[in-house]
Amino acid sequence: MDSNFTSFFWIFVYMKGSFIWYTQRYTSLIILSYLIYIFSFIFNNQDINFFSWSDFFLSFQVRFLSSIVFLVIVLHAFIGLWTVGTDYLTKRTLGFLNVSLSRRADTLRYIYYLIFGLLGIMYLTAIFYIIWL
Amino acid sequence: MFGNKLKVSLYRYNPEEDKFPYMKNYIIDKPERDIMVLDLLHLLKEEDQSISYRRSCREGVCGSDGMNINGKNGLACITPISSVIKRNKIELRPLPGLPVIRDLVVDMTEFYAQYEKIKPFLQNETTAPEQERLQSPEERDKLDGLYECILCACCSTSCPSFWWNPDKFVGPAALLQAYRFLADSRDLKTQERLEALSDPFSVYRCHGIMNCVNVCPKGLNPNKAIGEIKSMLHKNKKDIIVSDGV
Numbered sequence: 001m002d003s004n005f006t007s008f009f010w011i012f013v014y015m016k017g018s019f020i021w022y023t024q025r026y027t028s029l030i031i032l033s034y035l036i037y038i039f040s041f042i043f044n045n046q047d048i049n050f051f052s053w054s055d056f057f058l059s060f061q062v063r064f065l066s067s068i069v070f071l072v073i074v075l076h077a078f079i080g081l082w083t084v085g086t087d088y089l090t091k092r093t094l095g096f097l098n099v100s101l102s103r104r105a106d107t108l109r110y111i112y113y114l115i116f117g118l119l120g121i122m123y124l125t126a127i128f129y130i131i132w133l
Numbered sequence: 134m135f136g137n138k139l140k141v142s143l144y145r146y147n148p149e150e151d152k153f154p155y156m157k158n159y160i161i162d163k164p165e166r167d168i169m170v171l172d173l174l175h176l177l178k179e180e181d182q183s184i185s186y187r188r189s190c191r192e193g194v195c196g197s198d199g200m201n202i203n204g205k206n207g208l209a210c211i212t213p214i215s216s217v218i219k220r221n222k223i224e225l226r227p228l229p230g231l232p233v234i235r236d237l238v239v240d241m242t243e244f245y246a247q248y249e250k251i252k253p254f255l256q257n258e259t260t261a262p263e264q265e266r267l268q269s270p271e272e273r274d275k276l277d278g279l280y281e282c283i284l285c286a287c288c289s290t291s292c293p294s295f296w297w298n299p300d301k302f303v304g305p306a307a308l309l310q311a312y313r314f315l316a317d318s319r320d321l322k323t324q325e326r327l328e329a330l331s332d333p334f335s336v337y338r339c340h341g342i343m344n345c346v347n348v349c350p351k352g353l354n355p356n357k358a359i360g361e362i363k364s365m366l367h368k369n370k371k372d373i374i375v376s377d378g379v
Binding site: 015016017018020021022086087088090092093 | 293294296297298299330331332333334335336337338363366367369
């Protein structure tokens with residue numbers, strides 16, 4: 001395989017397809033389970049108010065679960081974005097649109113990864129700040 | 134709109150003369166009986182000798198005349214015009230995603246490279262028996278729906294994953310053949326075959342949109358075969374995380 005193609009995200013290249021496949025499916029199941037957990041709290045507490053909601057989210061258990069789930073959301077999203085990048089931001093695909101764009105495909109793809117990588121870090125930082133501080 | 138006339142819009146490109154491809158319209162008398170798209174092309178070629186297309190057996194066995202007919206890939210020789218005609222119009226284009234050599238003739242190098250990659254032959258290093266390697270009827274049944282592929286490329290060229298990564302994603306046609314050998318009880322290189330397909334691109338770029346199933350002129354189901362390969366890869370516990378053969 002062309003090592004330049006995804007050298008920036010080598011980890012995905014050397015991982016087995018089945019591992020990435022499983023990761024994406026299991027992370028989606030974790031996200032679904034978390035949502036069910038949150039909704040079950042809402043539906044099981046008819047007289048829900050600010051204090052019960054606040055107590056629920058300030059418990060260590062929910063804080064810990066939320067942290068795990070948001071990490072998992074970023075991982076899940078990143079696999080999807082990596083797939084989109086390697087599909088649509090390649091020399092070949094951009095070449096369908098424009099030759100000069102095609103020549104810059106690798107750079108554009110790295111910028112795309114960098115932007116979403118930074119967004120992921122910012123998102124997690126904000127989430128952890130909200131959850132723990 | 135055209136009464137008993139038929140409008141055929143044909144993709145034309147001659148790299149020696151044309152800077153860009155273009156669509157050329159031909160208006161012909163509507164054939165009295167239902168003919169195949171390939172026969173229609175023969176009629177057009179009588180009118181315009183410069184039209185280029187591949188054909189050979191004209192009965193859906195050789196897979197030479199795969200093309201895009203009114204937006205759907207198919208074999209021209211077994212596609213009746215009555216099944217594709219829309220408002221007295223038929224649009225014929227080359228198979229999508231492959232470089233065009235001329236008119237409806239495409240360069241299938243990438244398609245065959247993927248076919249070569251899956252090693253489409255029996256690998257069995259044990260001493261060959263005097264006559265033949267035997268299979269039980271049940272073992273032979275597993276190959277039905279797999280061996281019939283004629284490599285017309287209609288499926289692979291209708292697959293967006295193959296358009297974007299034809300050098301890395303093996304494509305439905307070659308994956309159907311990969312499973313044909315994985316399922317064959319006489320083939321002993323199952324582990325090696327699975328290892329070669331275990332990277333994130335070869336098989337896992339199939340997202341199951343089933344365009345391949347929709348267009349296969351032989352009624353085969355590459356998507357099911359890909360599912361079987363994924364299932365075998367998941368059961369193959371050896372080195373599940375890191376791939377060394379990418």
